Amino acid sequence: xxxxxxxxxxxxxxxxxxxxxxxxxxxxxxxxxxxxxxxxxxxxxxxxxxxxxxxxxxxxxxxxxxxxxxxxxxxxxxxxxxxxxxxxxxxxxxxxxxxxxxxxxxxxxxxxxxxxxxxxxxxxxxxxxxxxxxxxxxxxxxxxxxxxxxxxxxxxxxxxxxxxxxxxxxxxxxxxxxxxxxxxxxxxxxxxxxxxxxxxxxxxxxxxxxxxxxxxxxxxxxxxxxxxxxxxxxxxxxxxxxxxxxxxxxxxxxxxxxxxxxxxxxxxxxxxxxxxxxxxxxxxxxxxxxxxxxxxxxxxxxxxxxxxxxxxxxxxxxxxxxxxx
Numbered sequence: 001x002x003x004x005x006x007x008x009x010x011x012x013x014x015x016x017x018x019x020x021x022x023x024x025x026x027x028x029x030x031x032x033x034x035x036x037x038x039x040x041x042x043x044x045x046x047x048x049x050x051x052x053x054x055x056x057x058x059x060x061x062x063x064x065x066x067x068x069x070x071x072x073x074x075x076x077x078x079x080x081x082x083x084x085x086x087x088x089x090x091x092x093x094x095x096x097x098x099x100x101x102x103x104x105x106x107x108x109x110x111x112x113x114x115x116x117x118x119x120x121x122x123x124x125x126x127x128x129x130x131x132x133x134x135x136x137x138x139x140x141x142x143x144x145x146x147x148x149x150x151x152x153x154x155x156x157x158x159x160x161x162x163x164x165x166x167x168x169x170x171x172x173x174x175x176x177x178x179x180x181x182x183x184x185x186x187x188x189x190x191x192x193x194x195x196x197x198x199x200x201x202x203x204x205x206x207x208x209x210x211x212x213x214x215x216x217x218x219x220x221x222x223x224x225x226x227x228x229x230x231x232x233x234x235x236x237x238x239x240x241x242x243x244x245x246x247x248x249x250x251x252x253x254x255x256x257x258x259x260x261x262x263x264x265x266x267x268x269x270x271x272x273x274x275x276x277x278x279x280x281x282x283x284x285x286x287x288x289x290x291x292x293x294x295x296x297x298x299x300x301x302x303x304x305x306x307x308x309x310x311x312x313x314x315x316x317x318x319x320x321x322x323x324x325x
Contacts, residue, residue: 018272019082025276026076030069033282037065040289043299053136055293057112060140062289064105065282071098072279078169085169089160092169097154100171100185104147104192106281107240111196112143113292114232118203121225122210150188153181172247172271186251193244200236204229228291235288239281242274 044051044059051059074095078085085092119128131139154171157179161168171185178186207229211222250271253264289296305311 017269019079022273022276023076023079026072026079026279029276029279029283030072030076033065033279033285034069036286037062037069037282040286040296041066043296044293047295050295051133051136053131053133053139054113054116055295056133056136056140057109057116058289058293058296060143061106061109061113061285064102064109065285067098067105068102068279068282071095071102075099083168083170085160085167087169089158092159092167093155093157096159096169096171097151100151100154100189101147102282103240103278104151104188105144106285107192107196107236108143108147109140110232110236110288111199112139113288114200114203114229117225117228117292118207121207121222150184153185157181172250189247190244193240196236200229200233204233224291228288231291232288235281235284239277239284242277243271246271246274 040058040062044055044062047055074087074091087095119126123129159169159171161170171182204226207226211226214222246267250264250267253260253267286296290300291297301313
């Protein structure tokens, strides 16, 4: 497959700032994310028989992080080389596909955990609270199917562009007139932020209101329920908002024409820099595991107790309203 030579009207921007700053940040995120997610994978796997729906979603969140951890070293190498891609067209597509699937799956399973908590608190007698582990696995498979199918355009379109005999592997800035599949990629990138954001804010507000109306807002289980959703909202906004804000700004300046090329190129660099926040989700997800799962929380408490640093009380398997697993 020949490389894509159709670049945007301003030409391909040089990204010296990105090449200088981004690699060390991504290396730190990789080193932070790898042990936390390996630990979570080990803890959840050893306690498979005690899984509920919440833990099923958390486990799949770990799996989505591993897609990032496998793909990230190639992007680090790419940025160290000044965005010169040396791995060919096929791996460019696969690499960007895996990174995008990680982003989509992370958002989807974070939202699933928050919605699960919402039903346990706001609608404690709803039948969805009693789904089996097998049914939760079916929901997880459905989420993966939707996420993967929406990212297929990254495998079907050529993502390489060439400037001065150097190949560049990008999914956003290579096109003056993007093909339909890339437009779908743009649409998914935008909608998968705003739709879950509405759901997460709704869940957190409803949980807080219900707990207050039941006078349980000071109850430990109630506090844990609202903290869990607020932590998810915080991680979600912190990791994914920068890329949305800079990405939309970049597309806006691109639409204005050649006289805004300098602003376009600057915001394009900021957008590339924002992926440091996006990939940070793999390092911050263990925080979500601590708040969402008594399995993971108790493992850490036992480790601290055995170290002799302090004595922590084990978390019990919470009943309603918080429904922690």
